[in-house]
Amino acid sequence: TLFPVKSFGEAIGRLNDSEYGLQAGVFTNSLEKALAAFEAIETGGVIINDVPTYRIDHMPYGGVKASGLSREGLRYAIEDMTEPRIMVINRLESQAVTID
Numbered sequence: 001t002l003f004p005v006k007s008f009g010e011a012i013g014r015l016n017d018s019e020y021g022l023q024a025g026v027f028t029n030s031l032e033k034a035l036a037a038f039e040a041i042e043t044g045g046v047i048i049n050d051v052p053t054y055r056i057d058h059m060p061y062g063g064v065k066a067s068g069l070s071r072e073g074l075r076y077a078i079e080d081m082t083e084p085r086i087m088v089i090n091r092l093e094s095q096a097v098t099i100d
Helices: 008-016 031-040 074-080
Strands: 023-026 045-048
Touching: 008 031, 023 031, 031 045
Parallel strands: 023 045
Antiparallel strands: none
């Protein structure tokens, strides 16, 4: 959605007033404003100088607020399909056993 604003701060405020927070697109020539936008905007991602629908597979893609609490992408798909496990073997040198 596009709407007129009078300042950078007003734009951030109006954006954060939304109940949704998937991704935002910010167009600026200022690196300072790009970094400030990234820090201030309450979304799962901030795309600088491109549309908010920009996505590549290995990006963590997801939102906050009513836009969801999880992420999509290859890493997250793999994590969803696996079960992390751990095995710890704690041996004292006097109890060391050689396994062939």
